[in-house]
Amino acid sequence: xxxxxxxxxxxxxxxxxxxxxxxxxxxxxxxxxxxxxxxxxxxxxxxxxxxxxxxxxxxxxxxxxxxxxxxxxxxxxxxxxxxxxxxxxxxxxxxxxxxxxxxxxxxxxxxxxxxxxxxxxxxxxxxxxxxxxxxxxxxxxxxxxxxxxxxxxxxxxxxxxxxxxxxxxxxxxxxxxxxxxxxxxxxxxxxxxxxxxxxxxxxxxxxxxxxxxxxxxxxxxxxxxxxxxxxxxxxxxxxxxxxxxxxxxxxxxxxxxxxxxxxxxxxxxxxxxxxxxxxxxxxxxxxxxxxxxxxxxxxxxxxxxxxxxxxxxxxxxxxxxxxxxxxxxxxxxxxxxxxxxxxxxxxxxxxxxxxxxxxxxxxxxxxxxxxxxxxxxxxxxxxxxxxxxxxxxxxxxxxxxxxxxxxxxxxxxxxxxxxxxxxxxxxxxxxxxxxxxxxxxxxxxxxxxxxxxxxxxxxxxxxxxxxxxxxxxxxxxxx
Amino acid sequence: xxxxxxxxxxxxxxxxxxxxxxxxxxxxxxxxxxxxxxxxxxxxxxxxxxxxxxxxxxxxxxxxxxxxxxxxxxxxxxxxxxxxxxxxxxxxxxxx
Numbered sequence: 001x002x003x004x005x006x007x008x009x010x011x012x013x014x015x016x017x018x019x020x021x022x023x024x025x026x027x028x029x030x031x032x033x034x035x036x037x038x039x040x041x042x043x044x045x046x047x048x049x050x051x052x053x054x055x056x057x058x059x060x061x062x063x064x065x066x067x068x069x070x071x072x073x074x075x076x077x078x079x080x081x082x083x084x085x086x087x088x089x090x091x092x093x094x095x096x097x098x099x100x101x102x103x104x105x106x107x108x109x110x111x112x113x114x115x116x117x118x119x120x121x122x123x124x125x126x127x128x129x130x131x132x133x134x135x136x137x138x139x140x141x142x143x144x145x146x147x148x149x150x151x152x153x154x155x156x157x158x159x160x161x162x163x164x165x166x167x168x169x170x171x172x173x174x175x176x177x178x179x180x181x182x183x184x185x186x187x188x189x190x191x192x193x194x195x196x197x198x199x200x201x202x203x204x205x206x207x208x209x210x211x212x213x214x215x216x217x218x219x220x221x222x223x224x225x226x227x228x229x230x231x232x233x234x235x236x237x238x239x240x241x242x243x244x245x246x247x248x249x250x251x252x253x254x255x256x257x258x259x260x261x262x263x264x265x266x267x268x269x270x271x272x273x274x275x276x277x278x279x280x281x282x283x284x285x286x287x288x289x290x291x292x293x294x295x296x297x298x299x300x301x302x303x304x305x306x307x308x309x310x311x312x313x314x315x316x317x318x319x320x321x322x323x324x325x326x327x328x329x330x331x332x333x334x335x336x337x338x339x340x341x342x343x344x345x346x347x348x349x350x351x352x353x354x355x356x357x358x359x360x361x362x363x364x365x366x367x368x369x370x371x372x373x374x375x376x377x378x379x380x381x382x383x384x385x386x387x388x389x390x391x392x393x394x395x396x397x398x399x400x401x402x403x404x405x406x407x408x409x410x411x412x413x414x415x416x417x418x419x420x421x422x423x424x425x426x427x428x429x430x431x432x433x434x435x436x437x438x439x440x441x442x443x444x445x446x447x448x449x450x451x452x453x454x455x456x457x458x459x460x461x462x463x464x465x466x467x468x469x470x471x472x473x474x475x476x477x478x479x
Numbered sequence: 480x481x482x483x484x485x486x487x488x489x490x491x492x493x494x495x496x497x498x499x500x501x502x503x504x505x506x507x508x509x510x511x512x513x514x515x516x517x518x519x520x521x522x523x524x525x526x527x528x529x530x531x532x533x534x535x536x537x538x539x540x541x542x543x544x545x546x547x548x549x550x551x552x553x554x555x556x557x558x559x560x561x562x563x564x565x566x567x568x569x570x571x572x573x574x575x
Contacts, residue, residue: 018545025548034566036551043556055545076532083495085570098532132573142567270493275532283539 009159014184015192022151023050038145044088056151059183069104077279086130096273099124108169119158164228211245227252311342337375377405
């Protein structure tokens, strides 16, 4: 049987973090009572006119600059026509022929450490639709139009991805980027960041793309991966059993872990785009674009490269620490307070701290240990007051009890024993208590060295300085 | 280009218009005439003409500041709706 290659492109919808809607002065705040943030413009009343939100334009331009795209000096808005009750006008205002952002790119890092550039065809401004609630309203559907008119950018990739893993890596990278740029909160549960995946397969070596299916509304990285993997397997199975792929829209059912056809009526996808006569062309001058460029923060790739250069971190560690702006800020704050020791700080932020955060499903801004207190703990490792192993216990108490490292170290007597005489005393006691092992060791059974280290650590409650223990033990055991 | 009866039925469906069999031929005829006119326009040489997206040729879109200016007028707006409940507009069940 021939082998198959998947071809994947993503359309990511990111809600822009404006205060008001893209074409009206209604609030975009999440979680309000139904329809209290739906103005006449959002409700599609006759006689109203949309007026474009400057901030939404700035955010789209900011995104375009961050992916090295062309920013259109002149772009136009179009009507995308379809009927659905959560779209009261009967059309969505979007951009079609001339989007605001075109021809960008983003680099992703794959699991094996290799890099791949994913092309971004375009990113256009558009309005979100409302929400339909299908719970029981006496057999009717309830419509909440608070979300109608919320600004979105739709980010359309080239069909450059070849596996579900690549698609997830790309989606995560976009997610990181929009949060760095502070143009989208990235909240996937609330629907602020979601994606449609176009998936097709073709025999390896064939240039022509296969027929694709579009999987709609994927709102978690895990679902994206599962849905794409299912869809690839489904298409291969259809083709290998002699069938053909029908171009269609499919939905992913997370409970069953499968995709199913949504609608096959081809005419349903005839949106009859035309320029919206209510909106004039959007014209941007260099001054506007440059003013946006000046607000660009250090981007994730730039930050990661700096961490490698400035702190001597590995590319992998730098990538993890720059996955969110907040994580990077936290890490740098620890390093600043610790006066260096970046590798130690990196290990603790990625290890103990991330573990504790994950366990309670917190993000780093909600950490129970702030950078100052973590630096306080790490300083005690650096000056050898405590060992790395004891530090983990101290960390746990800091996390649970909210105390700082020094208080815990003092009150529990965890200070590391670095006094040579004291350690020697313990070693002698251990040797006296285990004459048999001592004799065996001295007659060549060197493996027993570990046994003696263990005994000494046990006697000192883990507080003896491990390097000193090793050194002194060697001397004493030698006799 | 002339439209077929099937084309007109599809267009009517997209616009959610219900046309009777008796009405259809008139629409096939008049919509085809419009397309003939467009074909004539297409024949003009526009190689050097910048496509126009709006009849107000030299005007550009005005932008507004990102400020919430609308207050909650749900109660007033919903007086126009045939059915509301718990703040929601109610419509015939739509589910895929």
